[in-house]
Amino acid sequence: MAAAAGVSITTVSxxxxxxxxxxxxxxxxxxxxxxxxxxxxxxxxxTLRTGKSGLIGLTVTxxxxxxxxxxxxxxxxxxxxAATSAALARGYALVILPATSRHDVWSNVALDGTVVIxxxxxDPVVSELVRQGxxxxxxxxxxxxxxxxxWVDNDHEAAVLGILDHLADAGARRIGxxxxxxxxxxxxxxxxxxxxxxxxxxxxxxxxAYPAHDxxxxxxxxxxxxxxxxxxxxxxxxxxxxxxxxxxxxxxxxLRVPDDLLLVCCSESTVYxxxxxxxxxxxxxxxxxxxxxxxxxxxxxxxxxxDHPVEQVIPTELIVRTSSQRRPPRTTxxxxxxxxxx
Amino acid sequence: MAAAAGVSITTVSxxxxxxxxxxxxxxxxxxxxxxxxxxxxxxxxxTLRTGKSGLIGLTVTxxxxxxxxxxxxxxxxxxxxAATSAALARGYALVILPATSRHDVWSNVALDGTVVIxxxxxDPVVSELVRQGxxxxxxxxxxxxxxxxxWVDNDHEAAVLGILDHLADAGARRIGxxxxxxxxxxxxxxxxxxxxxxxxxxxxxxxxAYPAHDxxxxxxxxxxxxxxxxxxxxxxxxxxxxxxxxxxxxxxxxLRVPDDLLLVCCSESTVYxxxxxxxxxxxxxxxxxxxxxxxxxxxxxxxxxxDHPVEQVIPTELIVRTSSQRRPPRTTxxxxxxxxxx
DNA sequence: TGATCTTGCAGAAACGTGTCTGTCAATGTG
DNA sequence: CACATTGACAGACACGTTTCTGCAAGATCA
Numbered sequence: 001m002a003a004a005a006g007v008s009i010t011t012v013s014x015x016x017x018x019x020x021x022x023x024x025x026x027x028x029x030x031x032x033x034x035x036x037x038x039x040x041x042x043x044x045x046x047t048l049r050t051g052k053s054g055l056i057g058l059t060v061t062x063x064x065x066x067x068x069x070x071x072x073x074x075x076x077x078x079x080x081x082a083a084t085s086a087a088l089a090r091g092y093a094l095v096i097l098p099a100t101s102r103h104d105v106w107s108n109v110a111l112d113g114t115v116v117i118x119x120x121x122x123d124p125v126v127s128e129l130v131r132q133g134x135x136x137x138x139x140x141x142x143x144x145x146x147x148x149x150x151w152v153d154n155d156h157e158a159a160v161l162g163i164l165d166h167l168a169d170a171g172a173r174r175i176g177x178x179x180x181x182x183x184x185x186x187x188x189x190x191x192x193x194x195x196x197x198x199x200x201x202x203x204x205x206x207x208x209a210y211p212a213h214d215x216x217x218x219x220x221x222x223x224x225x226x227x228x229x230x231x232x233x234x235x236x237x238x239x240x241x242x243x244x245x246x247x248x249x250x251x252x253x254x255l256r257v258p259d260d261l262l263l264v265c266c267s268e269s270t271v272y273x274x275x276x277x278x279x280x281x282x283x284x285x286x287x288x289x290x291x292x293x294x295x296x297x298x299x300x301x302x303x304x305x306x307d308h309p310v311e312q313v314i315p316t317e318l319i320v321r322t323s324s325q326r327r328p329p330r331t332t333x334x335x336x337x338x339x340x341x342x
Numbered sequence: 343m344a345a346a347a348g349v350s351i352t353t354v355s356x357x358x359x360x361x362x363x364x365x366x367x368x369x370x371x372x373x374x375x376x377x378x379x380x381x382x383x384x385x386x387x388x389t390l391r392t393g394k395s396g397l398i399g400l401t402v403t404x405x406x407x408x409x410x411x412x413x414x415x416x417x418x419x420x421x422x423x424a425a426t427s428a429a430l431a432r433g434y435a436l437v438i439l440p441a442t443s444r445h446d447v448w449s450n451v452a453l454d455g456t457v458v459i460x461x462x463x464x465d466p467v468v469s470e471l472v473r474q475g476x477x478x479x480x481x482x483x484x485x486x487x488x489x490x491x492x493w494v495d496n497d498h499e500a501a502v503l504g505i506l507d508h509l510a511d512a513g514a515r516r517i518g519x520x521x522x523x524x525x526x527x528x529x530x531x532x533x534x535x536x537x538x539x540x541x542x543x544x545x546x547x548x549x550x551a552y553p554a555h556d557x558x559x560x561x562x563x564x565x566x567x568x569x570x571x572x573x574x575x576x577x578x579x580x581x582x583x584x585x586x587x588x589x590x591x592x593x594x595x596x597l598r599v600p601d602d603l604l605l606v607c608c609s610e611s612t613v614y615x616x617x618x619x620x621x622x623x624x625x626x627x628x629x630x631x632x633x634x635x636x637x638x639x640x641x642x643x644x645x646x647x648x649d650h651p652v653e654q655v656i657p658t659e660l661i662v663r664t665s666s667q668r669r670p671p672r673t674t675x676x677x678x679x680x681x682x683x684x
Numbered sequence: 685t686g687a688t689c690t691t692g693c694a695g696a697a698a699c700g701t702g703t704c705t706g707t708c709a710a711t712g713t714g
Numbered sequence: 715c716a717c718a719t720t721g722a723c724a725g726a727c728a729c730g731t732t733t734c735t736g737c738a739a740g741a742t743c744a
Binding site for chain 1: 380382383384385386387389390395396397399418419422426430433435436438439440444446447449450451452473474556557561587589590593611612613616617618626629657
């Protein structure tokens with residue numbers, strides 16, 4: 001390359017990177033030759049020299065024995081998508097690296113930092129990364145004393161309390177919970193918030209827990225919850241598929257939603273806008289979380305003083321639909337055109 | 343590191359990589375010291391020297407003006423997940439790189455090869471990569487004369503024909519299609535197959551097309567299709583959300599599914615197992631596709647003679663549920679326990 | 685005993701950058 | 715005219731590996 005342009009290696013480097021003292025003519029000449037040759041500087045050499053690879057790891061912890069539940073639900077998909085876009089906008093790319101990955105894969109890729117989704121209590125991967133001096137930002141408040149650089153999370157307790165109040169306002173007398181058996185922070189915080197709320201208002205807790213990674217177990221748990229002698233008249237489901245499972249279970253038992261059963265579930269899926277009836281959902285705003293996580297991480301990588309606090313709480317959004325309103329709002333959404341022959 | 347173990351750099355490299363002629367004692371000693379120091383060889387230096395980075399690009403083309411529609415639908419999520427697992431099993435990691443990404447991001451990461459999902463006709467990214475000598479494997483038959491190393495796809499024409507026959511067998515007299523306005527191969531092949539089938543059986547085509555990346559447009563198109571004077575008595579929807587949109591539209595027009603309207607849509611989502619009624623879906627088997635694509639790519643990278651052909655066709659699977667059967671099967675799935683008070 | 689072979693390891697080159705330092709000419713300054 | 719300053723570039727080193735070659739010491743052999 002240097003030979004082709006008739007200049008030294010130094011001049012090429014300076015010309016392409018806009019450094020050094022070069023007349024514009026030389027700069028243009030070098031760039032032109034580079035374009036003509038299709039020359040691309042070696043990423044490996046640049047990384048070796050500068051110590052920066054422009055790569056960010058995206059780590060998803062596993063539920064149970066499943067090898068890898070990336071994008072098991074819409075949340076991860078949305079979050080990963082936003083994170084990728086945010087990283088790209090700042091010149092970084094994301095590398096998908098599950099936490100169960102073999103060690104050699106981790107050490108085979110030069111990372112500038114890592115995003116960890118829902119790290120477990122004593123996550124060995126996180127400890128190892130921190131020990132190497134790499135910044136680690138987690139989606140989800142780190143449990144225990146995990147030494148992450150920063151974290152982003154919703155206020156899950158407030159969200160659950162808000163939903164329970166919302167259901168109680170709609171007339172619910174006994175609110176049930178569909179929760180998970182796993183020990184991650186989300187499940188834990190949400191469940192304890194539910195239990196505390198029950199204690200406060202003097203309601204006996206009514207909940208079923210199941211391994212969240214198993215969709216069939218979710219359907220069974222939904223059915224069990226509605227089959228109980230102390231059947232709730234309102235249910236909040238912590239996981240994405242709970243809504244359709246609960247609707248199906250309600251149909252089996254002849255329960256009308258929302259008349260006999262109020263329903264809310266935590267989901268990012270748009271299907272709940274057009275189910276029968278539409279289901280009220282809690283959105284955790286994964287796009288905002290994914291963006292915030294990446295911004296914090298890149299700030300840490302580049303040594304920028306973060307103008308945001310290193311602990312960010314993203315507000316949730318309750319999207320109220322028919323399933324949680326005893327008296328459904330009078331909808332005036334008429335079909336655009338009346339079909340022929342009706 | 344070499345100094346700490348009291349040996350030379352060469353010995354360290356040989357000991358850790360299992361090469362050279364070393365007695366087991368030295369090998370063990372070096373590894374022990376490396377463990378104690380938490381030493382990890384530099385990925386950048388290794389890449390620079392060997393020319394292999396262990397990184398595979400995963401490129402998602404964009405629909406319309408959307409910057410990045412990664413995992414817009416369940417298909418991409420499942421496919422990406424399978425691809426990641428398959429890559430990891432062979433010691434590779436995936437880097438997410440949208441096709442619209444700025445050039446500098448592409449050249450900032452050292453890739454061994456790339457997976458391209460649904461490349462467009464004259465995809466400049468693919469051409470550039472091939473010019474650099476990198477293997478490129480595409481998910482989806484490449485349109486035009488795109489010079490990919492290998493590709494994997496379903497037989498979309500056969501799948502559509504099979505569905506249309508299935509609907510006709512169930513009693514459909516006029517089958518409609520919900521399709522897209524984009525020019526990707528999937529949409530194109532499916533639509534022409536539909537048109538050819540119509541011509542063969544002598545039915546007037548009844549279809550609505552909409553920009554597939556816009557979920558609201560999908561709901562509107564579903565509504566329009568059922569509002570037509572020549573309303574179809576069966577519909578096949580090419581995209582994931584079409585099922586719920588069509589169900590909602592059918593409800594608006596008072597059409598019973600499957601009695602008045604037979605329904606099939608192409609989807610990987612499990613929600614269609616528990617909608618009212620459950621919807622027959624066509625699965626494109628994204629897991630098998632993701633796995634196959636990565637295997638082919640890594641074979642090409644490592645110079646392995648592929649024992650599979652470089653053009654692989656993955657069979658689709660039609661999951662027949664209530665929505666496409668005029669006479670629904672007598673279900674004997676009784677609820678596990680009768681709820682109290684019913 | 686000297687010659688050849690094997691074993692166990694060290695030296696050094698190369699990968700392709702970024703960057704520090706140095707050189708040479710042209711220009712300004714007293 | 716001597717000297718400092720500045721512009722425009724080239725040389726050389728370092729990043730941390732992998733790998734080829736080489737060298738000494740012991741083993742084997744004629």
